[in-house]
Amino acid sequence: MKKSSILLFILLVTGIMQAQDRTQPKPGNAPVVNIKKPQSFVLPNGLKVMIVENHKLPRVTYNLAIDNAPFAEGNKKGADDLCSSLLGNGSKNIPKDAFNEEIDFLGASIDFTSHGAYASSLSKYANRILELMADGSLNPIFTQVEFDKEKAKLSENLKAEEKSVPSIANRVTDALAFGKNHPAGEYVSEETLKNVTLADVKANYNNYFVPENAYLVIIGDIKYTNIKPIVEKLFGKWKKSSTPKLTYAAPINVPFTQINFVDVPNAVQSEISLVNTVNLKMSDPDFFPAIIATNILGGDFNSYLNMNLREKHGWTYGASAAIGSGKYVSKLKSASAVRNVVTDSAVVEFIKEIKKIRTEKVSDEVLKNVKAGYIGRFVMQVEKPQAVAQYALNIETEGLPANFYENYIKAINVVTAEEVMTAANKYFLLDNTRIVIAGKGADVIAGLETLKIPIFFFDNYGNPVEKPNYK
Amino acid sequence: MKKSIMILSAVLLMGGVVSAQKVDFEVYDLDNGLHVILHNDPSAPVVVTSVMYHVGSKDESPDRTGFAHFFEHLLFEGTENIKRGEWFKIVTSNGGVNNANTSDDRTYYYEVFPSNNLELGLWMESERMMHPVINKIGVDTQNEVVKEEKRTNFDNRPYGNILPVVKENMFKNHPYRWSTIGSMKDLDAATLEEFQAFNKKYYTPNNAVLVVAGDFENKQAKEWIQKYFGPIKKGEAVIKKTFLEEPITQTINATYEDPNIQISMLVASYRTPSMKTRDARVLDLISSYLSDGKSSKLYKKIVDDKKMALQIGAVGFSQEDYGMCIIYGLPMGTFKSADLLKEIDEEIVKIQTDLISEKDYQKLQNTFDNQFVNANSKVEGIAENLAKFHMLYGDINLINTEIGIFHSITREEIRDVAKKYLNPNQRLILDYVPSKEQAHN
Numbered sequence: 001m002k003k004s005s006i007l008l009f010i011l012l013v014t015g016i017m018q019a020q021d022r023t024q025p026k027p028g029n030a031p032v033v034n035i036k037k038p039q040s041f042v043l044p045n046g047l048k049v050m051i052v053e054n055h056k057l058p059r060v061t062y063n064l065a066i067d068n069a070p071f072a073e074g075n076k077k078g079a080d081d082l083c084s085s086l087l088g089n090g091s092k093n094i095p096k097d098a099f100n101e102e103i104d105f106l107g108a109s110i111d112f113t114s115h116g117a118y119a120s121s122l123s124k125y126a127n128r129i130l131e132l133m134a135d136g137s138l139n140p141i142f143t144q145v146e147f148d149k150e151k152a153k154l155s156e157n158l159k160a161e162e163k164s165v166p167s168i169a170n171r172v173t174d175a176l177a178f179g180k181n182h183p184a185g186e187y188v189s190e191e192t193l194k195n196v197t198l199a200d201v202k203a204n205y206n207n208y209f210v211p212e213n214a215y216l217v218i219i220g221d222i223k224y225t226n227i228k229p230i231v232e233k234l235f236g237k238w239k240k241s242s243t244p245k246l247t248y249a250a251p252i253n254v255p256f257t258q259i260n261f262v263d264v265p266n267a268v269q270s271e272i273s274l275v276n277t278v279n280l281k282m283s284d285p286d287f288f289p290a291i292i293a294t295n296i297l298g299g300d301f302n303s304y305l306n307m308n309l310r311e312k313h314g315w316t317y318g319a320s321a322a323i324g325s326g327k328y329v330s331k332l333k334s335a336s337a338v339r340n341v342v343t344d345s346a347v348v349e350f351i352k353e354i355k356k357i358r359t360e361k362v363s364d365e366v367l368k369n370v371k372a373g374y375i376g377r378f379v380m381q382v383e384k385p386q387a388v389a390q391y392a393l394n395i396e397t398e399g400l401p402a403n404f405y406e407n408y409i410k411a412i413n414v415v416t417a418e419e420v421m422t423a424a425n426k427y428f429l430l431d432n433t434r435i436v437i438a439g440k441g442a443d444v445i446a447g448l449e450t451l452k453i454p455i456f457f458f459d460n461y462g463n464p465v466e467k468p469n470y471k
Numbered sequence: 472m473k474k475s476i477m478i479l480s481a482v483l484l485m486g487g488v489v490s491a492q493k494v495d496f497e498v499y500d501l502d503n504g505l506h507v508i509l510h511n512d513p514s515a516p517v518v519v520t521s522v523m524y525h526v527g528s529k530d531e532s533p534d535r536t537g538f539a540h541f542f543e544h545l546l547f548e549g550t551e552n553i554k555r556g557e558w559f560k561i562v563t564s565n566g567g568v569n570n571a572n573t574s575d576d577r578t579y580y581y582e583v584f585p586s587n588n589l590e591l592g593l594w595m596e597s598e599r600m601m602h603p604v605i606n607k608i609g610v611d612t613q614n615e616v617v618k619e620e621k622r623t624n625f626d627n628r629p630y631g632n633i634l635p636v637v638k639e640n641m642f643k644n645h646p647y648r649w650s651t652i653g654s655m656k657d658l659d660a661a662t663l664e665e666f667q668a669f670n671k672k673y674y675t676p677n678n679a680v681l682v683v684a685g686d687f688e689n690k691q692a693k694e695w696i697q698k699y700f701g702p703i704k705k706g707e708a709v710i711k712k713t714f715l716e717e718p719i720t721q722t723i724n725a726t727y728e729d730p731n732i733q734i735s736m737l738v739a740s741y742r743t744p745s746m747k748t749r750d751a752r753v754l755d756l757i758s759s760y761l762s763d764g765k766s767s768k769l770y771k772k773i774v775d776d777k778k779m780a781l782q783i784g785a786v787g788f789s790q791e792d793y794g795m796c797i798i799y800g801l802p803m804g805t806f807k808s809a810d811l812l813k814e815i816d817e818e819i820v821k822i823q824t825d826l827i828s829e830k831d832y833q834k835l836q837n838t839f840d841n842q843f844v845n846a847n848s849k850v851e852g853i854a855e856n857l858a859k860f861h862m863l864y865g866d867i868n869l870i871n872t873e874i875g876i877f878h879s880i881t882r883e884e885i886r887d888v889a890k891k892y893l894n895p896n897q898r899l900i901l902d903y904v905p906s907k908e909q910a911h912n
Contacts (some may be wrong), residue, residue: 021698022552025594027565028587031516031686056514057492059844097766104764105830107837122841149778156781156803160734164629266730266906269619269627301559311556314615317623337623369564376566379585383515 033382035405038217038392039224045240047211049231050392052219054385060126060220062133063389064116067213067397068243070183070328077192078154079200080114080208085150086201088112092139094132096146103132112136114204116214123221127230134234140205147198155193165264166337168460169271169438172262175462176434177275177331178251184329185251189461210241215396217389251277251329253432259347259448259455260434263441263468270343270439273335274350276429280325282398287325288411289423294323295370296420297357297428298334302369304353305334313349315342323427326398332427340440344447347435354433357424361417374412442470494847494870496857497689503705504677507696508857508867510684512850518685519851520592521581522600523858525709526673528653529575529646529792535661537653538669540573541617545666546580546674547571548609550598555609558595565591575647576791576863583851586686590695593683597699600676605667614658621652629731633799633903634788636727637740640899641795645714675706680862684854716742716793723899730906734781734801737808738901739815741796741893746789747864752873753880753888754787754796756835760827760885761785761798761818763838768818769798779806779814791863796893808902822889826882836878843874 038050073079088110090096103110108121108129117137121129161167171187178185216235218227253276280290291299298305298321305319315338324330334354338346381387382405391405401407435453437444448455457465496510531538549555562569567584580599582592625631635650642648681700683692719742744750761769762785769783781801788795800811827835847853847870861867 022594022598024552024561025590027591028589031586033516057844057848059841059848097771100765100771104766105834105837107834107839107841109764120841120845122837122844149775152778152803153781156734156801160732160781160801161629162733163731165627165731267627269622300563302563307556310616310619311612314612315619317616317620337619337627339619339622369560372566373563376563376585377568379566380515380517380583 031379033379035382035391036388038389040392041228043211043232043236043238045211045236045238047214047216047235047238048396049216049228050218050389051222051224051227052217052385052388053222053224054219055221058123058221060121060123060129060218060222062117062119062130063215063217064118064133064137065215065217065393066115066209067215068115068208069246071208071244071246072181072183072186072248073192074181074186075192076195076200077186078188079196079204081154081188082147082150082196083114083201083204084112085154086142086146087114087140087205088117088136089146090141091135092141093135099132099136103129110136114208126220126222126227130227130230131234137209138235138238142198142202142205144198147201151193151196154188155190158188158190158193162460163264163266165267165269165271165438168262168264169273169436172260172438172458172460172462173273173275173333173434173436174331176260176436176458177277178329179249180462182248182251184331187461208243210243211235211238212240212242215393217393219385219389253277253429254434255432257351257431257433257453258435259451259453260436260458261441261445261448261455262436262438262458262460263470264438264460265440265442267340267438267440269337269339270346270437270444271335271337272343272346272350273333273436274354274433275331275333275436276433277329278323278332278427279329280323280427281327282325282394282404283400286419286423286426289415289419290323290427291325292367292370292374292412292415293357293420293424293427294321294332295373296362296366297321297353297424299370300373302366304356305336305350308349308353309336309338309346313342313345315339315346332429340443341447343437343439343444344451347437347448347451347453350435351430354428354430358421358428358430360421362420364417367415367417367420371412371415375409378408441468445470492844492847494853494857496867496870498861498867501676501697501700503701503703504675505700505703506680506861508680508682508861509689509692510682510850510853510857511687511689512684512853513686515850516586516686517583517850518586518589518592518683518687519581519583519854520589520596521579521682521684521854521858522596522679523682523855523862524578524580524674524679525576525862526578526678527574527576528649528651530673530711531646531649531653533646533649534657535665536649536657537617537651537655538661538666539578540651540653541613541658541666542670542674543571543573543578543580544613544617545605545609546599546603548606548613549604551602551604553595553598555604561591561595567592573651574790575651577859579855579858581851581854589683589687589692593692593695593699596681597703600674600679600700601703603670603674605663605670607663610663610666617652617658618655621655625652627731630729630736630903631731632727632729633736633738633901636725636903637738637795637797637899637901640723640725640901641719641740641742642716642793645716645792647790647793671706673709675709676700676703677705678709680858682854682858684857685850714792718742719897719899721896725899726902726904728904728906732903732905735808735905736903737800737802737811738899738903739798739812740899740901741897743787743794743796743892745792746794747791749876749880750888750891751787751789751794752876753884754794754892755789756839756877756880756885757822757889757893758785758787758796759835759838760822760831769815772818773800773811773814777814779803780811783811812900816895819889819893823886823893826886832882839874839877
């Protein structure tokens with residue numbers, strides 16, 4: 001021990017000698033950033049339009065985003081997905097083949113979903129692509145032939161993913177955390193897909209593809225004055241209507257920490273997710289402490305989880321934590337994929353790191369670094385046209401104060417270590433956490449049983465099962 | 472129907488080349504052979520510092536595969552002036568992001584910082600080039616991490632092993648035959664000295680290109696580049712070996728069992744020439760013709776009209792020495808891989824026999840114009856493209872002129888190139904099937 005510290009000392013000295021002018025440079029003056037606002041207008045039917053002119057490149061993007069509340073589909077789960085697949089296959093005015101051909105011919109792309117559309121094109125075709133996007137969105141055709149085809153593909157897709165360890169893990173984690181009857185917890189299966197009819201898809205479109213909560217964001221090489229009348233003409237006819245307002249029972253976190261195990265015999269890594277549900281709005285006073293706490297726990301390479309599971313132990317390619325935020329209930333999830341043999345040890349370290357952030361004040365250095373990371377990424381993004389549009393959209397859809405982004409840097413800077421710890425205790429509910437593990441039971445269950453954490457067993461779809469008999 | 476055709480012909484008449492986009496840059500060399508590229512873009516307060524090293528998995532020895540990718544991990548471990556574990560902290564605490572990636576041909580390291588940290592980015596990359604610390608603790612840790620990377624990205628993922636299997640069947644002599652991540656056995660067997668020797672050989676200024684792109688002043692940047700990179704010693708010249716592959720003249724048949732899947736995948740892979748050749752670019756057009764967009768030949772026929780496949784695609788895998796054109800499909804319902812192959816072959820024979828239509832030809836040009844504009848839309852992308860065209864293509868001007876090559880390709884060339892490279896006896900047919908037994912670790 002003594003010997004190596006002497007060696008270290010020598011290394012240090014030689015380091016300094018060589019490094020006369022190779023010390024870490026100091027940053028220059030921080031760049032001054034300007035936050036621009038898009039030009040915008042609202043159509044009588046409720047559609048809000050935001051335009052960011054940017055003439056650097058001869059291209060344009062259109063993003064039609066319908067910000068509806070999530071809804072559950074129950075035993076017909078899949079209708080909404082099929083609505084997405086069926087949209088964009090022609091319109092009442094243009095047959096499918098001619099429609100697809102024209103988009104491709106222009107070298108452009110348009111993706112349609114049940115909650116909007118996104119198009120990208122060279123600006124010389126800007127008007128035509130917007131026409132096609134509007135036509136495909138507002139005058140769709142839903143035919144039995146296309147419906148049958150897309151349903152068969154969706155069913156086949158389920159089969160293709162059937163043995164995927166990450167897919168199984170994600171599905172079961174959400175089903176257990178939110179409950180299978182909740183919009184965030186339900187999933188498409190062969191059974192629900194069987195129940196979906198063409199009429200359900202049409203009803204889905206009629207109920208939800210409406211301008212009530214819709215935004216059209218236009219970025220690129222177009223002129224506001226030119227595009228505004230075109231938007232008015234194309235989207236003015238979109239019929240005003242309001243979406244069904246449904247409510248769901250709030251998900252309840254488990255009363256005690258537990259392992260929820262899914263046996264996937266083909267797994268060579270265990271997918272581990274520690275999850276609890278949270279309610280965190282971007283407008284909440286502890287929004288910034290909460291995202292900073294999450295970042296410290298598992299947001300980047302330097303995080304507690306990654307430094308422990310990857311860099312200290314070499315158990316994984318990466319470990320991370322993410323917290324959902326927004327108007328609706330979401331989740332805090334800490335996750336990693338680790339080799340089978342270390343599954344139980346990894347669970348112990350996850351718990352240790354979450355405990356640490358709940359009980360120990362984060363060091364000044366770590367807090368300072370994480371804040372600098374947020375601010376740097378903000379400074380680099382803020383002047384880009386995509387960010388200008390995104391920030392404006394967030395202010396609208398998340399109910400933020402108009403100066404949210406003007407205050408962003410300040411809001412990050414004032415967060416204290418105490419606030420981080422308070423947020424960690426409020427949102428990282430260690431005593432109400434499910435530790436969902438999808439892995440090879442035969443290899444890992446014996447180790448997990450030594451942890452003295454109650455274990456419950458589930459199938460690939462989150463249904464409780466008896467403990468399987470592992471070979 | 473009539474209306475849309477009229478609109479189409481109007482567009483055809485307009486045609487024209489993409490205008491209003493030229494990437495400007497300045498290039499020079501340091502005395503130690505480091506090639507420097509500067510590209511100014513003041514539109515956002517961002518600066519990219521990146522280094523591309525001309526070393527990839529094809530430079531490895533057959534019993535020590537995975538080295539280049541392993542270095543992508545090792546070279547974050549620290550330098551004489553950056554302690555182990557500090558690299559990422561320095562980047563984050565100065566508001567930046569960073570990463571690296573490795574291919575068979577080259578390795579690329581980069582930082583993106585707010586524009587007031589250009590000097591820091593240059594210092595970090597010069598530290599990495601000048602005196603990285605390659606020691607046992609770093610090697611041991613990253614050895615475990617890389618094994619988990621392989622499990623996550625290949626072995627625990629449906630269809631994860633397609634590319635390694637295709638490569639090992641397509642190349643018999645060329646180092647492209649092994650996967651970029653390499654063999655875990657080789658990495659276990661490698662000694663610290665071997666890693667250090669690999670570093671000394673390939674990670675030299677004369678085997679690298681430095682790019683600075685974004686919001687900065689050229690004069691100041693040049694001073695700092697000289698200050699930090701100037702003192703780095705020139706390495707021995709790297710002599711690239713040539714590996715020739717005999718042409719494939721008989722269909723190669725292979726099967727691979729994946730425990731993570733339930734639906735077989737058909738893979739047909741043709742060997743193609745270096746990405747630097749005109750023929751390779753013609754083959755890019757052919758891949759696009761076959762599978763880009765809902766109106767493309769394979770998608771329209773096999774997925775949309777005949778409902779034989781869940782997915783179909785043709786991808787060009789472009790590389791320095793050889794490439795591959797890989798066509799894949801997931802058969803649906805009662806259809807089998809052989810049924811898809813029959814349909815695919817019919818379309819290829821059409822390309823080989825008749826000229827593609829004028830309209831399809833114009834569609835390809837429009838598609839590539841669009842891709843060209845988007846390829847240079849972000850400063851991060853421009854930095855990498857500049858390095859790539861300089862180092863791998865040997866002509867940095869291609870960042871502006873390559874689109875002209877695509878425009879100059881004729882329909883006749885498309886036919887002839889399809890005839891030259893895309894014949895049934897020139898390919899691998901891989902049956903990528905569900906495993907009959909359970910996973911083997």
